Amino acid sequence: MNLNELIINVKKKLKKNINIEDILIEDKTFLHKNHAGHQGNKFHLKISIKSGELKKLNKIESNKKIYKILDEELKKHIHSLRILIN
Numbered sequence: 001m002n003l004n005e006l007i008i009n010v011k012k013k014l015k016k017n018i019n020i021e022d023i024l025i026e027d028k029t030f031l032h033k034n035h036a037g038h039q040g041n042k043f044h045l046k047i048s049i050k051s052g053e054l055k056k057l058n059k060i061e062s063n064k065k066i067y068k069i070l071d072e073e074l075k076k077h078i079h080s081l082r083i084l085i086n
């Protein structure tokens with residue numbers, strides 16, 4: 001899966017399962033290319049979400065919810081996620 005397909009899938013899955021006012025997904029893979037554990041077929045993503053639903057949860061609960069929704073993508077295509085909730 002290429003980066004653009006991954007971002008589209010991630011947005012679609014999150015919007016389907018969470019009430020989201022705004023979402024921005026950025027590729028941060030370039031920051032990790034020289035790291036020892038870097039896998040060329042997996043991406044490092046930064047997700048900024050504006051969501052009243054997630055804001056009501058504590059940070060651990062909101063992150064667990066996102067990780068559960070993106071379980072398949074995390075196993076196959078995402079090496080790491082940075083999640084910011086506004």
